[in-house]
Amino acid sequence: MIYVNGEPVDTRAQPTIRDVLVERGIDPATAGIAVAVDAEVARRGVWPTRTLEDGARVEIVRAVQGG
Amino acid sequence: MSTQPQDNGRTASPPLQIAGRTFSSRLLLGTGGFTRMQTLDAAIEASETELVTVAMRRIDASAEGSLLDVIRNRGVDVLPNTAGCFTARDAVLTAQLAREALGTDWVKLEVIGDERTLLPDAPELLVAAEQLVDEGFVVLPYTSDDPVLARRLEDVGCAAVMPLGSPIGSGQGIANPANLTLIVEAAGVPVILDAGVGTASDAALAIELGCDAVLCASAISRATDPVAMAHAIRHAVLAGLLARDAGRIPRRTHARASSPLVGMPEFAE
Numbered sequence: 001m002i003y004v005n006g007e008p009v010d011t012r013a014q015p016t017i018r019d020v021l022v023e024r025g026i027d028p029a030t031a032g033i034a035v036a037v038d039a040e041v042a043r044r045g046v047w048p049t050r051t052l053e054d055g056a057r058v059e060i061v062r063a064v065q066g067g
Numbered sequence: 068m069s070t071q072p073q074d075n076g077r078t079a080s081p082p083l084q085i086a087g088r089t090f091s092s093r094l095l096l097g098t099g100g101f102t103r104m105q106t107l108d109a110a111i112e113a114s115e116t117e118l119v120t121v122a123m124r125r126i127d128a129s130a131e132g133s134l135l136d137v138i139r140n141r142g143v144d145v146l147p148n149t150a151g152c153f154t155a156r157d158a159v160l161t162a163q164l165a166r167e168a169l170g171t172d173w174v175k176l177e178v179i180g181d182e183r184t185l186l187p188d189a190p191e192l193l194v195a196a197e198q199l200v201d202e203g204f205v206v207l208p209y210t211s212d213d214p215v216l217a218r219r220l221e222d223v224g225c226a227a228v229m230p231l232g233s234p235i236g237s238g239q240g241i242a243n244p245a246n247l248t249l250i251v252e253a254a255g256v257p258v259i260l261d262a263g264v265g266t267a268s269d270a271a272l273a274i275e276l277g278c279d280a281v282l283c284a285s286a287i288s289r290a291t292d293p294v295a296m297a298h299a300i301r302h303a304v305l306a307g308l309l310a311r312d313a314g315r316i317p318r319r320t321h322a323r324a325s326s327p328l329v330g331m332p333e334f335a336e
Contacts, residue, residue, distance in 0.1 A: 005125040026126065032135050033126060034168035039156075041163045059125065061164050063135055065107070066122025066150050067097030067235065067262075067284030 002056045014051040017042055020058060033062045080312055083279050085257050086173075086205045086226040092117045093274065094304045095146065095259065096297070097284025100236075104133055106293050111141045113297035114287065120146045120175055123165050135169075146207070148175040153188065155195035162199055174199060175229070175261075175282075176208040185235040187211050193219055200224035209261050212242070214249040217258075227256050229282065232263030232273065236285040240269040244276055251277035267296075267303035274307025275315070 002009055004020055011020070017035055021028045028047055035042045036059040042050055052058065083090040096116040101107040111119060119138055138145050147165030152158035155178060162174040178195050180188030187210050199206045206225045210216055217228045230250050233239035240263055241247055251258050257280060260273035264286040273281050283300055290296035 032168050034123075034164040036160060036164055039160060041160070041167050043167060059164075061123045062126045062168060063121040063145065063147065063165075064124045065098040065101060065134060066124075066148055067099035067120060067282075 001054060002052050002058060004058045005060055011052070014053065017047040017050050017052065017058070020052065021047065021060065024060070026060065030062075033060060035060050080308055083257060085207070090117050090280075092301075093280040093308065094270070094301055095120065095280060095282040096287065097282060098134065098138070098288075099150075099284045100288030101293060104137055107134075107288070108137045108141065109294045110287055110297040111138070111143060113294045114283075114301050116143060118144050118146050120148050120282070120284070121169075122148055122150045123161050123168065144173075145169055145171060146173050146175050147171065148209075149177045149195075151179070152177060153179055153191075155191040155198065158191070158195040159198050159202075162195075162204060163202075166204070172203055173205040174207065176206050176225075187231075189213070189216050192216075193223065196220055196225055197223040207259065212246040212250065214246060214253060217250045218253055221254060221256050225256060227259050227279075228254060229259045229261035232260050232269065235262045236289075237263055238265030238286060239263055240265050241272055241276070244272070247273070247276050247278070264300070267299040270300045271303040271307035271310070274304055275311050277311070280304075 002011055018028050038057055083093050092115050094114050094116050096111060096114050096119045098107055098119050098121055147169055149158040149161040152161055158176060158178045165174060166172050176196055176199065178188045178191040179185050192208055192210060196206050196208050200223055207227045207229055208220050208225050209229045210220060212230045217230060220228050230247060232241040258278045259280040259282055260278045261282040264270050264281060264283045266286060270281045281304055287293050287296045287300060
């Protein structure tokens with residue numbers, strides 16, 4: 001079990017960040033998105049290889065309208 | 068020296084520079100509060116801004132993806148903020164995510180200390196500012212109208228300071244012009260009035276008081292006609308600059324006649 005944007009997600013053993021994006025229907029090539037794992041930025045370059053441990057907290061963000 | 072405005076409406080004042088970058092517009096536009104992307108697009112055009120703010124939030128599969136397209140198609144740059152962060156830690160992480168997502172190391176740093184007033188948390192703000200400067204960010208901090216805090220933010224290397232006129236979205240204008248003047252007098256970096264602008268005259272006053280630029284979000288996005296207000300505030304910023312360059316008269320306690328005191332005719336009884 002990992003947490004993606006606050007929601008618990010059942011995953012196969014140790015998915016990569018890229019796997020998580022794809023499973024959520026997000027094209028990893030999408031411009032303007034960023035990922036944090038356990039309160040640290042995971043650079044785009046590591047998404048295909050960085051695996052997520054059980055309990056990992058993943059935040060996927062993008063720009064929205066804001067003052 | 069002539070302060071005559073040129074044909075393009077620019078003044079004799081040198082253009083705004085932040086962190087070595089030159090801007091011909093002194094109006095920054097917040098993108099929050101626009102109910103339609105088309106209105107935002109038209110407001111960007113009407114404002115003639117060159118820098119617009121965005122917030123960073125969890126991706127929502129249902130959300131439209133055109134915000135960055137709208138901004139970039141207008142040829143303006145994006146300034147991510149850390150709105151909604153209540154700690155230095157969260158603000159720093161949000162800035163880092165914004166840099167990763169948007170490819171800019173500029174950040175409008177907000178660390179909020181109180182939900183009801185949305186006033187800045189001064190100690191957390193200073194901690195976050197220092198850390199982000201150390202990490203190579205161009206930091207534009209949203210700050211209270213405290214001249215000492217503004218100086219401290221400049222001392223840790225912020226590229227500008229962004230004091231509030233009054234609380235975010237309140238439309239109360241410039242609550243403490245005396246403090247704002249003190250900040251402007253002491254600052255060695257650009258001062259950008261951020262928050263509180265309600266209408267065009269507030270923006271003009273900010274520039275007349277010596278601010279280098281004004282950031283507006285709600286004043287434009289929540290106006291009855293946002294595009295018309297963007298147009299109005301653009302002109303207000305320019306009017307404020309022209310007036311400042313022109314040199315206003317001093318305030319006087321009593322009247323001073325502008326018509327001659329001599330040569331009055333004496334009328335028959």
